Amino acid sequence: MSITTITQSIKELSWIETVKAKYLKAKKQLSKKYRKSLAKVKKTSALKVSFNLTKSIRKSAVSLKPYFKDFWIFAVIAAVIVATQVTLAVTTIGGIYVNAAAFLILVGLALWKERARTLAISATILPVANMISLALPQTTEFAQTVVFYDSILVLALIYRFMFVLDQPLQETRLGKLGYLTLLPLMAIIGQVLGVIGYLMLRHHYAFDHASLPLVAACVVVFALAEEIFFRGLIQQRGSTLFNPVLAAILSLILFVFSTIGHVSILSLIFALILGLVLVTTYFKKQNLILTFTINAVTKLAYIGLMAGFIFR
Protein backbone atom coordinates (compact mmCIF):
# COMPACT_ATOMS: atom_id res chain seq x y z
CA MET A 1 0.00 0.00 0.00
CA SER A 2 1.53 3.26 -1.09
CA ILE A 3 1.67 6.33 1.09
CA THR A 4 -0.72 8.18 -1.23
CA THR A 5 -3.39 5.53 -0.81
CA ILE A 6 -2.98 5.66 2.94
CA THR A 7 -3.27 9.46 2.95
CA GLN A 8 -6.28 9.24 0.67
CA SER A 9 -8.01 6.71 2.91
CA ILE A 10 -7.21 8.89 5.95
CA LYS A 11 -8.75 11.84 4.12
CA GLU A 12 -11.80 9.76 3.26
CA LEU A 13 -12.08 8.68 6.87
CA SER A 14 -11.97 12.26 8.10
CA TRP A 15 -14.57 13.13 5.48
CA ILE A 16 -16.77 10.32 6.77
CA GLU A 17 -16.24 11.68 10.29
CA THR A 18 -17.30 15.16 9.15
CA VAL A 19 -20.37 13.76 7.45
CA LYS A 20 -21.14 11.70 10.56
CA ALA A 21 -20.78 14.79 12.77
CA LYS A 22 -22.96 16.76 10.41
CA TYR A 23 -25.52 13.95 10.40
CA LEU A 24 -25.53 13.78 14.20
CA LYS A 25 -25.90 17.56 14.46
CA ALA A 26 -28.77 17.55 11.99
CA LYS A 27 -30.40 14.65 13.88
CA LYS A 28 -30.05 16.52 17.14
CA GLN A 29 -31.55 19.66 15.62
CA LEU A 30 -34.34 17.65 14.07
CA SER A 31 -35.18 15.90 17.32
CA LYS A 32 -35.08 19.28 19.08
CA LYS A 33 -37.52 20.67 16.53
CA TYR A 34 -39.63 17.54 16.80
CA ARG A 35 -39.68 17.77 20.57
CA LYS A 36 -40.63 21.45 20.36
CA SER A 37 -43.51 20.78 18.01
CA LEU A 38 -44.61 17.85 20.15
CA ALA A 39 -44.63 20.11 23.20
CA LYS A 40 -46.65 22.65 21.21
CA VAL A 41 -49.21 20.01 20.28
CA LYS A 42 -49.34 18.85 23.89
CA LYS A 43 -49.85 22.44 25.01
CA THR A 44 -52.95 22.72 22.86
CA SER A 45 -55.47 20.86 24.94
CA ALA A 46 -57.00 17.70 23.59
CA LEU A 47 -60.40 19.38 23.76
CA LYS A 48 -59.28 22.25 21.55
CA VAL A 49 -57.79 19.94 18.91
CA SER A 50 -60.88 17.76 18.75
CA PHE A 51 -63.06 20.86 18.87
CA ASN A 52 -61.30 22.46 15.87
CA LEU A 53 -61.61 19.20 13.96
CA THR A 54 -65.26 18.69 14.80
CA LYS A 55 -66.03 22.33 14.08
CA SER A 56 -65.37 22.00 10.36
CA ILE A 57 -67.04 18.59 10.19
CA ARG A 58 -70.10 19.88 12.05
CA LYS A 59 -70.30 22.96 9.83
CA SER A 60 -70.46 20.89 6.67
CA ALA A 61 -72.85 18.40 8.31
CA VAL A 62 -75.24 21.17 9.33
CA SER A 63 -75.43 22.56 5.80
CA LEU A 64 -76.15 19.05 4.50
CA LYS A 65 -78.99 18.36 6.96
CA PRO A 66 -82.31 17.77 5.17
CA TYR A 67 -84.95 20.44 5.72
CA PHE A 68 -87.59 18.16 7.20
CA LYS A 69 -85.42 15.94 9.42
CA ASP A 70 -87.05 15.71 12.84
CA PHE A 71 -89.81 18.04 11.67
CA TRP A 72 -92.21 16.49 14.18
CA ILE A 73 -90.07 17.74 17.11
CA PHE A 74 -90.21 21.24 15.59
CA ALA A 75 -93.99 20.93 15.15
CA VAL A 76 -94.60 19.68 18.73
CA ILE A 77 -92.53 22.44 20.37
CA ALA A 78 -94.00 25.21 18.17
CA ALA A 79 -97.57 23.91 18.64
CA VAL A 80 -97.47 23.66 22.44
CA ILE A 81 -95.93 27.11 22.91
CA VAL A 82 -98.29 28.80 20.41
CA ALA A 83 -101.29 27.02 21.99
CA THR A 84 -100.23 28.18 25.47
CA GLN A 85 -99.71 31.82 24.52
CA VAL A 86 -102.90 32.09 22.45
CA THR A 87 -105.09 30.36 25.07
CA LEU A 88 -103.64 32.54 27.84
CA ALA A 89 -104.53 35.63 25.79
CA VAL A 90 -108.09 34.41 25.18
CA THR A 91 -109.03 32.76 28.47
CA THR A 92 -106.67 32.94 31.42
CA ILE A 93 -107.87 29.93 33.44
CA GLY A 94 -107.93 27.71 30.33
CA GLY A 95 -104.49 29.07 29.44
CA ILE A 96 -103.11 28.02 32.82
CA TYR A 97 -104.19 24.42 32.18
CA VAL A 98 -102.73 24.48 28.66
CA ASN A 99 -99.54 26.00 30.11
CA ALA A 100 -99.25 23.14 32.61
CA ALA A 101 -99.92 20.60 29.84
CA ALA A 102 -97.25 22.29 27.68
CA PHE A 103 -94.76 21.96 30.54
CA LEU A 104 -95.53 18.25 30.93
CA ILE A 105 -95.40 17.57 27.16
CA LEU A 106 -92.01 19.27 26.84
CA VAL A 107 -90.56 17.49 29.91
CA GLY A 108 -91.94 14.20 28.52
CA LEU A 109 -90.35 14.90 25.13
CA ALA A 110 -87.02 15.65 26.83
CA LEU A 111 -87.19 12.35 28.76
CA TRP A 112 -88.36 10.28 25.79
CA LYS A 113 -86.12 11.42 22.92
CA GLU A 114 -82.48 11.89 23.82
CA ARG A 115 -81.66 13.92 20.71
CA ALA A 116 -84.49 16.39 21.41
CA ARG A 117 -83.55 16.74 25.08
CA THR A 118 -81.62 20.03 25.17
CA LEU A 119 -84.03 21.81 22.82
CA ALA A 120 -87.18 20.59 24.61
CA ILE A 121 -85.79 21.46 28.04
CA SER A 122 -84.84 24.93 26.72
CA ALA A 123 -88.35 25.52 25.38
CA THR A 124 -89.77 24.54 28.80
CA ILE A 125 -88.41 27.82 30.16
CA LEU A 126 -91.36 29.70 28.60
CA PRO A 127 -94.18 27.79 30.40
CA VAL A 128 -92.18 27.95 33.65
CA ALA A 129 -91.72 31.74 33.25
CA ASN A 130 -95.49 32.00 32.72
CA MET A 131 -96.05 30.03 35.94
CA ILE A 132 -93.68 32.26 37.90
CA SER A 133 -95.35 35.44 36.60
CA LEU A 134 -98.83 34.13 37.37
CA ALA A 135 -97.77 33.01 40.84
CA LEU A 136 -96.15 36.35 41.72
CA PRO A 137 -98.71 39.03 40.77
CA GLN A 138 -97.36 42.59 40.70
CA THR A 139 -99.15 45.90 40.98
CA THR A 140 -97.94 47.41 37.70
CA GLU A 141 -97.51 45.93 34.20
CA PHE A 142 -93.88 47.07 34.19
CA ALA A 143 -93.10 45.11 37.39
CA GLN A 144 -94.93 42.08 35.94
CA THR A 145 -92.81 42.29 32.77
CA VAL A 146 -89.62 42.55 34.85
CA VAL A 147 -90.55 39.35 36.78
CA PHE A 148 -91.31 37.57 33.49
CA TYR A 149 -88.03 38.58 31.84
CA ASP A 150 -85.94 37.92 34.95
CA SER A 151 -87.23 34.37 35.26
CA ILE A 152 -86.45 33.77 31.56
CA LEU A 153 -82.97 35.29 31.97
CA VAL A 154 -82.04 33.29 35.06
CA LEU A 155 -83.22 29.94 33.67
CA ALA A 156 -81.67 30.63 30.23
CA LEU A 157 -78.33 31.52 31.83
CA ILE A 158 -78.37 28.32 33.93
CA TYR A 159 -79.08 26.22 30.82
CA ARG A 160 -76.47 27.95 28.67
CA PHE A 161 -73.93 27.25 31.42
CA MET A 162 -74.99 23.59 31.75
CA PHE A 163 -74.92 22.94 27.98
CA VAL A 164 -71.54 24.62 27.56
CA LEU A 165 -70.11 22.19 30.16
CA ASP A 166 -71.35 19.17 28.18
CA GLN A 167 -70.94 20.37 24.61
CA PRO A 168 -68.65 23.36 23.96
CA LEU A 169 -70.38 25.95 21.81
CA GLN A 170 -69.13 26.77 18.33
CA GLU A 171 -66.41 29.41 18.11
CA THR A 172 -68.23 32.52 16.94
CA ARG A 173 -65.98 35.34 18.07
CA LEU A 174 -65.31 38.01 15.47
CA GLY A 175 -62.00 39.79 14.94
CA LYS A 176 -61.42 43.43 15.95
CA LEU A 177 -62.15 44.56 12.39
CA GLY A 178 -65.32 42.46 12.35
CA TYR A 179 -66.67 44.13 15.49
CA LEU A 180 -65.54 47.60 14.36
CA THR A 181 -67.47 47.32 11.12
CA LEU A 182 -70.46 45.25 12.22
CA LEU A 183 -71.36 46.82 15.60
CA PRO A 184 -72.08 50.32 14.16
CA LEU A 185 -74.07 48.68 11.35
CA MET A 186 -76.10 46.72 13.92
CA ALA A 187 -76.70 49.94 15.90
CA ILE A 188 -78.01 51.65 12.75
CA ILE A 189 -80.30 48.70 11.96
CA GLY A 190 -81.51 48.82 15.58
CA GLN A 191 -82.29 52.55 15.34
CA VAL A 192 -84.25 52.08 12.11
CA LEU A 193 -86.23 49.26 13.75
CA GLY A 194 -86.79 51.45 16.83
CA VAL A 195 -88.30 54.17 14.63
CA ILE A 196 -90.53 51.60 12.88
CA GLY A 197 -91.56 50.29 16.33
CA TYR A 198 -92.38 53.81 17.49
CA LEU A 199 -94.50 54.48 14.38
CA MET A 200 -96.43 51.23 14.89
CA LEU A 201 -96.74 51.03 18.68
CA ARG A 202 -96.70 54.62 19.99
CA HIS A 203 -100.32 54.33 21.12
CA HIS A 204 -99.66 51.04 22.94
CA TYR A 205 -96.95 52.02 25.40
CA ALA A 206 -97.36 49.71 28.40
CA PHE A 207 -95.05 51.26 31.02
CA ASP A 208 -96.87 54.56 31.62
CA HIS A 209 -96.25 54.88 35.35
CA ALA A 210 -92.63 53.71 35.52
CA SER A 211 -89.76 56.20 35.52
CA LEU A 212 -88.09 56.49 32.10
CA PRO A 213 -84.44 56.01 33.20
CA LEU A 214 -85.49 52.83 35.03
CA VAL A 215 -87.35 51.56 31.95
CA ALA A 216 -84.35 52.43 29.74
CA ALA A 217 -82.02 50.46 32.03
CA CYS A 218 -84.41 47.51 32.19
CA VAL A 219 -84.98 47.21 28.44
CA VAL A 220 -81.26 46.46 28.00
CA VAL A 221 -81.66 43.51 30.39
CA PHE A 222 -84.86 42.53 28.51
CA ALA A 223 -82.89 42.49 25.25
CA LEU A 224 -80.19 40.34 26.89
CA ALA A 225 -82.78 37.87 28.19
CA GLU A 226 -84.49 37.63 24.77
CA GLU A 227 -81.22 37.03 22.94
CA ILE A 228 -79.87 34.46 25.38
CA PHE A 229 -83.16 32.56 25.31
CA PHE A 230 -84.41 32.81 21.70
CA ARG A 231 -81.11 32.93 19.82
CA GLY A 232 -78.63 31.47 22.32
CA LEU A 233 -80.79 28.53 23.38
CA ILE A 234 -83.67 27.84 20.98
CA GLN A 235 -81.96 28.68 17.67
CA GLN A 236 -78.51 27.43 18.70
CA ARG A 237 -79.78 24.13 20.20
CA GLY A 238 -82.23 23.75 17.30
CA SER A 239 -79.39 24.03 14.76
CA THR A 240 -77.68 21.02 16.33
CA LEU A 241 -80.88 18.98 15.96
CA PHE A 242 -82.37 19.98 12.62
CA ASN A 243 -81.59 22.24 9.66
CA PRO A 244 -80.52 25.76 10.79
CA VAL A 245 -83.31 27.30 8.69
CA LEU A 246 -85.90 25.28 10.59
CA ALA A 247 -84.23 26.26 13.89
CA ALA A 248 -84.44 29.93 12.85
CA ILE A 249 -88.15 29.54 12.01
CA LEU A 250 -88.79 27.89 15.42
CA SER A 251 -87.00 30.73 17.21
CA LEU A 252 -89.04 33.26 15.21
CA ILE A 253 -92.39 31.55 15.97
CA LEU A 254 -91.62 31.39 19.71
CA PHE A 255 -90.49 35.04 19.73
CA VAL A 256 -93.56 36.35 17.88
CA PHE A 257 -96.08 34.42 19.96
CA SER A 258 -94.42 35.39 23.24
CA THR A 259 -95.26 39.04 22.47
CA ILE A 260 -98.96 38.26 21.97
CA GLY A 261 -101.08 40.62 24.04
CA HIS A 262 -104.63 41.66 24.58
CA VAL A 263 -104.20 45.15 23.13
CA SER A 264 -103.24 45.12 19.49
CA ILE A 265 -102.23 42.92 16.56
CA LEU A 266 -99.58 45.54 15.68
CA SER A 267 -97.25 44.23 18.40
CA LEU A 268 -97.32 40.82 16.68
CA ILE A 269 -96.50 42.37 13.29
CA PHE A 270 -93.65 44.40 14.75
CA ALA A 271 -92.32 41.32 16.61
CA LEU A 272 -92.34 39.51 13.27
CA ILE A 273 -90.24 42.25 11.62
CA LEU A 274 -87.80 42.48 14.55
CA GLY A 275 -87.62 38.68 14.90
CA LEU A 276 -86.87 38.24 11.18
CA VAL A 277 -83.92 40.65 11.40
CA LEU A 278 -82.60 39.00 14.60
CA VAL A 279 -82.87 35.36 13.44
CA THR A 280 -81.29 36.24 10.08
CA THR A 281 -78.37 37.98 11.81
CA TYR A 282 -77.84 35.01 14.12
CA PHE A 283 -78.22 32.58 11.20
CA LYS A 284 -75.51 34.42 9.23
CA LYS A 285 -73.04 35.28 12.02
CA GLN A 286 -73.87 32.98 14.97
CA ASN A 287 -72.89 35.84 17.28
CA LEU A 288 -75.05 36.91 20.23
CA ILE A 289 -73.28 40.27 20.70
CA LEU A 290 -74.49 41.43 17.28
CA THR A 291 -78.12 40.38 17.82
CA PHE A 292 -78.05 41.81 21.34
CA THR A 293 -76.86 45.18 19.93
CA ILE A 294 -79.74 45.29 17.42
CA ASN A 295 -82.32 44.31 20.04
CA ALA A 296 -81.08 46.68 22.77
CA VAL A 297 -80.72 49.65 20.38
CA THR A 298 -84.23 48.99 18.98
CA LYS A 299 -85.76 48.99 22.45
CA LEU A 300 -83.75 52.04 23.59
CA ALA A 301 -84.65 54.01 20.44
CA TYR A 302 -88.31 53.12 20.98
CA ILE A 303 -88.21 54.20 24.63
CA GLY A 304 -86.36 57.42 23.70
CA LEU A 305 -88.91 58.31 21.03
CA MET A 306 -91.75 57.43 23.40
CA ALA A 307 -90.27 59.83 25.99
CA GLY A 308 -90.52 62.60 23.39
CA PHE A 309 -94.08 61.52 22.56
CA ILE A 310 -95.22 61.39 26.21
CA PHE A 311 -93.69 64.72 27.30
CA ARG A 312 -94.60 66.63 24.15
Next chain:
Amino acid sequence: MFLKLPVQHITTNIHNTVFILNTVILIIALIVVELVYAETPKKDREHLKYFAPLFLVIIGLLIYAAYKQAGVAS
Protein backbone atom coordinates in the same frame (compact mmCIF):
# COMPACT_ATOMS: atom_id res chain seq x y z
CA MET B 1 -91.69 44.96 21.19
CA PHE B 2 -91.71 43.30 24.62
CA LEU B 3 -92.48 39.74 25.67
CA LYS B 4 -95.73 39.59 27.59
CA LEU B 5 -97.64 37.42 29.94
CA PRO B 6 -100.89 37.73 27.94
CA VAL B 7 -103.08 38.13 31.04
CA GLN B 8 -104.74 41.41 31.97
CA HIS B 9 -105.43 40.94 35.68
CA ILE B 10 -104.29 38.17 37.99
CA THR B 11 -107.18 37.47 40.36
CA THR B 12 -107.15 35.28 43.50
CA ASN B 13 -108.94 32.59 41.49
CA ILE B 14 -106.14 32.53 38.89
CA HIS B 15 -103.54 32.59 41.65
CA ASN B 16 -105.03 29.55 43.41
CA THR B 17 -105.41 27.61 40.15
CA VAL B 18 -101.73 28.18 39.35
CA PHE B 19 -100.62 26.82 42.71
CA ILE B 20 -102.90 23.76 42.61
CA LEU B 21 -101.73 22.97 39.07
CA ASN B 22 -98.10 23.47 40.11
CA THR B 23 -98.54 20.82 42.81
CA VAL B 24 -100.25 18.42 40.41
CA ILE B 25 -97.71 18.79 37.60
CA LEU B 26 -94.77 18.58 39.98
CA ILE B 27 -96.08 15.24 41.34
CA ILE B 28 -96.85 13.94 37.82
CA ALA B 29 -93.41 15.02 36.52
CA LEU B 30 -91.62 13.36 39.44
CA ILE B 31 -93.61 10.13 38.95
CA VAL B 32 -92.78 10.14 35.21
CA VAL B 33 -89.08 10.68 35.93
CA GLU B 34 -89.15 7.86 38.51
CA LEU B 35 -90.94 5.49 36.08
CA VAL B 36 -88.57 6.27 33.20
CA TYR B 37 -85.40 5.91 35.25
CA ALA B 38 -86.31 3.27 37.85
CA GLU B 39 -84.19 0.55 36.19
CA THR B 40 -81.47 2.81 34.73
CA PRO B 41 -77.93 2.61 36.16
CA LYS B 42 -76.83 5.73 38.01
CA LYS B 43 -74.18 6.77 35.48
CA ASP B 44 -76.80 6.91 32.70
CA ARG B 45 -78.93 9.34 34.68
CA GLU B 46 -76.47 12.22 34.63
CA HIS B 47 -78.62 14.37 32.34
CA LEU B 48 -81.33 14.45 35.02
CA LYS B 49 -79.51 17.57 36.25
CA TYR B 50 -81.21 19.40 33.34
CA PHE B 51 -84.58 18.96 35.05
CA ALA B 52 -83.34 20.16 38.43
CA PRO B 53 -83.67 23.96 37.82
CA LEU B 54 -87.28 23.59 36.59
CA PHE B 55 -88.31 21.43 39.55
CA LEU B 56 -86.49 23.73 41.96
CA VAL B 57 -88.46 26.71 40.61
CA ILE B 58 -91.78 24.89 41.01
CA ILE B 59 -90.88 23.68 44.51
CA GLY B 60 -89.89 27.29 45.33
CA LEU B 61 -93.28 28.53 44.13
CA LEU B 62 -95.06 25.92 46.24
CA ILE B 63 -93.11 26.94 49.34
CA TYR B 64 -94.07 30.56 48.60
CA ALA B 65 -97.72 29.51 48.26
CA ALA B 66 -97.61 27.67 51.59
CA TYR B 67 -96.03 30.73 53.22
CA LYS B 68 -98.74 33.01 51.80
CA GLN B 69 -101.53 30.64 52.88
CA ALA B 70 -100.08 30.50 56.39
CA GLY B 71 -99.98 34.31 56.39
CA VAL B 72 -103.64 34.48 55.35
CA ALA B 73 -104.69 31.86 57.94
CA SER B 74 -102.98 33.53 60.90
